[in-house]
Amino acid sequence: MQRDATSRIATVTLSPALDLTIRMPRLRPGEVNRTGPAELRPAGKGVNVAVMLAVLGEAPLAAALLGQDDIPAFGQFLRPFGIDTEFVPLAGRCRINVKLVEAEAGQVTDINPAGPPASLASLEELGARLARHAPGIAVLAGSLPQGLPPDAWVILMRALPAGGCKLLLDSSGPAFEAALAAGPALVKPNRAELAGLLGRPLPDRPALIQAALELRARGVERVVVSDGGAGALFLWPEAMLWARPPKVTLTTTVGAGDAMVAGLAAAMARDLDAEAAARLASGCAAAAVSRDVGAMGGGVPRLEEIQRLAAATEVEAL
Numbered sequence: 001m002q003r004d005a006t007s008r009i010a011t012v013t014l015s016p017a018l019d020l021t022i023r024m025p026r027l028r029p030g031e032v033n034r035t036g037p038a039e040l041r042p043a044g045k046g047v048n049v050a051v052m053l054a055v056l057g058e059a060p061l062a063a064a065l066l067g068q069d070d071i072p073a074f075g076q077f078l079r080p081f082g083i084d085t086e087f088v089p090l091a092g093r094c095r096i097n098v099k100l101v102e103a104e105a106g107q108v109t110d111i112n113p114a115g116p117p118a119s120l121a122s123l124e125e126l127g128a129r130l131a132r133h134a135p136g137i138a139v140l141a142g143s144l145p146q147g148l149p150p151d152a153w154v155i156l157m158r159a160l161p162a163g164g165c166k167l168l169l170d171s172s173g174p175a176f177e178a179a180l181a182a183g184p185a186l187v188k189p190n191r192a193e194l195a196g197l198l199g200r201p202l203p204d205r206p207a208l209i210q211a212a213l214e215l216r217a218r219g220v221e222r223v224v225v226s227d228g229g230a231g232a233l234f235l236w237p238e239a240m241l242w243a244r245p246p247k248v249t250l251t252t253t254v255g256a257g258d259a260m261v262a263g264l265a266a267a268m269a270r271d272l273d274a275e276a277a278a279r280l281a282s283g284c285a286a287a288a289v290s291r292d293v294g295a296m297g298g299g300v301p302r303l304e305e306i307q308r309l310a311a312a313t314e315v316e317a318l
């Protein structure tokens with residue numbers, strides 16, 4: 001679906017990764033673990049969001065700071081999805097993030113090392129290139145590379161005309177806190193990230209609602225707090241909802257949050273109301289956690305499955 005410039009979505013990843021996914025019944029620490037073939041594929045939060053947006057029928061731009069040796073592999077991976085790219089090269093290789101999926105234990109262990117360091121000049125170059133595409137929506141996703149200050153997202157967004165681009169933020173730690181100054185239209189922390197931002201535990205639903213309201217009081221129009229299998233809270237200007245997708249068979253939790261962010265960005269581009277946005281985002285997340293993760297380049301949910309899960313999502317007004 002080709003959209004006009006006001007709703008063109010750009011995803012920005014400052015610290016992309018090659019995800020190395022290894023599946024095994026159970027990890028035996030300290031022993032030799034032999035497994036079936038592992039999967040290595042281009043990823044990182046904004047990259048994953050762009051792929052899911054393409055599945056939804058959008059035509060996103062994926063922008064990133066990227067180790068120069070990996071630029072061909074990322075381009076090759078994204079091109080078949082019809083995703084345009086804008087990569088500012090960094091010296092060396094991007095990081096390899098290890099995902100250990102233990103089927104018996106039903107758990108995924110992520111090991112996300114630091115990638116190559118980035119400079120302020122590379123960030124400014126990315127901002128200038130992004131400005132040339134004049135996106136209507138920018139998804140700022142993932143962690144920051146070494147070498148950039150916590151307010152890197154704010155610096156990057158200075159390159160875009162003020163108010164000309166809606167920001168959707170999915171970051172964590174000090175970068176999340178600092179990026180609030182860029183005036184995001186929507187933020188999507190998970191429970192732990194929001195608890196980290198506010199410096200207190202958020203043990204139950206009332207605590208999550210209170211925390212989301214506090215973010216709104218800080219000027220964020222739309223707040224989504226994802227809470228794993230329990231669903232997610234959607235705080236919109238006109239409504240507060242809890243959405244819970246139907247139970248699915250879990251294959252991996254990796255990328256579930258990114259899929260939800262893609263649903264939210266598409267909802268924003270399509271001007272969907274709170275309930276429709278909650279359904280689309282929940283359907284994307286549920287389809288992502290139950291996707292077929294077999295082969296290299298696989299692991300992309302089908303649009304029909306997203307639509308089925310979106311329609312079957314329970315939406316409760318709070």
Ligand SMILES: O=P(O)(O)OC[C@H]1O[C@](O)(CO)[C@@H](O)[C@@H]1O
Pocket residue numbers: 015017019043044045046048097112141142143144254255256257258
């Ligand atoms: O930038 P972060 O927070 O290290 O997250 C990156 C990781 O998150 C994912 O995007 C999954 O959400 C992985 O593809 C990637 O390895």
